[in-house]
Amino acid sequence: xxxxxxxxxxxxxxPIQFSNRSQREQRLQxxxxxxxxxxxxxxxxxxxxxxxxxxxxxxxxxxLMRGDESYAGAxxxxxxxxxxxxxxxxxxxxxxxxxxxxxxxxASVMVRSGLVVxxxxxxxxxxxxxxxxxxxxxxxxxxxxRDLALEVPFKGDMDISALEHLIANVGADRIPVxxxxxxxxxxxxxxxxxxxxxxVSKLAHIHRIPFYIDACRFAENAYxxxxxxxxxxxxxVREIVQEMFNYADGCLMSAKKDAFxxxxxxxxxxxxxxxxxxxxxxxxxxxxxTYGGLAGRDLEAIAVGLQEVLDEDYxxxxxxxxxxxxxxxHKIGIPTVRPAGGHAVYIDARRFLPHIEPLQYPGQSLAxxxxxxxxxxxxxxxxxxxxxxxxxxxxSPAKWDLLRLAIPRRVxxxxxxxxxxxxxxxxxxxxxxxxxxxxVSEPPYLRHFSARFDWIPVxx
Numbered sequence: 001x002x003x004x005x006x007x008x009x010x011x012x013x014x015p016i017q018f019s020n021r022s023q024r025e026q027r028l029q030x031x032x033x034x035x036x037x038x039x040x041x042x043x044x045x046x047x048x049x050x051x052x053x054x055x056x057x058x059x060x061x062x063x064l065m066r067g068d069e070s071y072a073g074a075x076x077x078x079x080x081x082x083x084x085x086x087x088x089x090x091x092x093x094x095x096x097x098x099x100x101x102x103x104x105x106x107a108s109v110m111v112r113s114g115l116v117v118x119x120x121x122x123x124x125x126x127x128x129x130x131x132x133x134x135x136x137x138x139x140x141x142x143x144x145x146r147d148l149a150l151e152v153p154f155k156g157d158m159d160i161s162a163l164e165h166l167i168a169n170v171g172a173d174r175i176p177v178x179x180x181x182x183x184x185x186x187x188x189x190x191x192x193x194x195x196x197x198x199x200v201s202k203l204a205h206i207h208r209i210p211f212y213i214d215a216c217r218f219a220e221n222a223y224x225x226x227x228x229x230x231x232x233x234x235x236x237v238r239e240i241v242q243e244m245f246n247y248a249d250g251c252l253m254s255a256k257k258d259a260f261x262x263x264x265x266x267x268x269x270x271x272x273x274x275x276x277x278x279x280x281x282x283x284x285x286x287x288x289x290t291y292g293g294l295a296g297r298d299l300e301a302i303a304v305g306l307q308e309v310l311d312e313d314y315x316x317x318x319x320x321x322x323x324x325x326x327x328x329x330h331k332i333g334i335p336t337v338r339p340a341g342g343h344a345v346y347i348d349a350r351r352f353l354p355h356i357e358p359l360q361y362p363g364q365s366l367a368x369x370x371x372x373x374x375x376x377x378x379x380x381x382x383x384x385x386x387x388x389x390x391x392x393x394x395x396s397p398a399k400w401d402l403l404r405l406a407i408p409r410r411v412x413x414x415x416x417x418x419x420x421x422x423x424x425x426x427x428x429x430x431x432x433x434x435x436x437x438x439x440v441s442e443p444p445y446l447r448h449f450s451a452r453f454d455w456i457p458v459x460x
Contacts, residue, residue, distance in 0.1 A: 096282070
């Protein structure tokens with residue numbers, strides 16, 4: 001069959017509260033034109049993030065009832081630890097309440113002032129946690145990633161030549177760890193090839209630099225490898241996952257993505273001494289090492305979700321669903337990052353709104369307009385998120401200005417996505433009338449979460 005259907009039935013529904021444009025204008029103005037500051041009930045279709053917003057299965061809900069809430073050594077912890085070890089292959093597992101808590105522990109122990117951490121592309125909280133301890137986060141995306149419209153696979157790869165050059169110039173002793181994010185979220189949700197994982201691992205180990213994978217969307221990345229990389233079509237996704245992590249010294253993960261959980265994360269390593277350092281800090285900031293800030297029921301849900309996400313029927317549906325939205329927008333002529341990634345569709349806001357300068361935030365302007373048009377919440381990945389240097393405070397245009405439509409797992413149907421496509425098409429027809437924005441207040445870190453904006457009136 002050519003038609004790919006959802007590999008599940010819908011057992012429970014949640015009502016959506018509709019609104020008109022006048023109501024949305026009032027709510028957005030009160031929120032300072034920042035969609036993070038809106039009430040969730042005031043959003044019709046929420047594509048702000050795929051983190052913690054997925055629908056859990058009947059099996060995961062049943063697992064919640066098995067949750068052992070003992071402070072130390074709970075049964076739920078051992079089920080969680082066993083699931084992580086079986087899938088990822090690392091002996092040391094440290095639970096955290098979410099991904100950025102894992103990033104905080106990771107950076108606090110491994111990074112210090114003046115050190116450099118390369119990645120294919122750091123995401124916002126990863127970068128912020130590295131910079132908060134005085135490190136410098138360096139992005140080394142592959143050459144193909146520079147052309148957002150280029151239709152080639154594995155645009156999430158790291159530039160190996162650039163990594164070699166960085167190590168030669170900076171010195172291996174000033175690089176405490178090499179990170180690789182799969183899939184490459186800030187780079188348009190693009191997957192990373194096994195060949196690239198292998199090459200990064202080889203270079204890291206030649207120079208005795210630890211190599212870690214940011215594993216938030218590991219299963220989606222493995223499915224792309226199975227479908228697109230030579231030599232992997234006969235392997236199962238589970239086998240591909242195990243090979244991916246066999247090349248690494250450890251990983252960090254937000255379980256709110258590919259584990260279907262509403263909360264949770266973890267760190268893994270082969271280094272027992274490093275794990276003990278993380279556990280000591282974990283006790284100070286998160287909780288005892290057998291719960292790490294999580295309830296036993298959440299540990300149970302993650303253990304189930306990590307197994308479910310390896311279901312290839314689900315992954316086929318997931319990737320095809322995202323591709324459907326991207327392809328429909330592409331047919332209309334709307335500039336998107338090509339090819340479609342796994343968890344989100346990315347619109348090239350600079351090409352969508354060429355009359356708005358990068359320092360007037362075209363990505364944020366488009367996000368605001370999409371909410372006003374149809375009550376759809378999305379997020380800017382561009383100059384608001386990445387344009388200000390954390391050390392100097394100087395602002396400059398980011399590499400690109402994107403609008404990310406992150407699709408929650410097992411939540412929205414095709415008709416919901418058709419509504420999104422129709423709304424974007426209507427905005428496309430009147431794009432010249434959209435104004436840029438200016439920031440009127442902002443915090444020192446991660447400003448996109450809480451900054452307030454105002455319109456820049458069109459001159460003339």
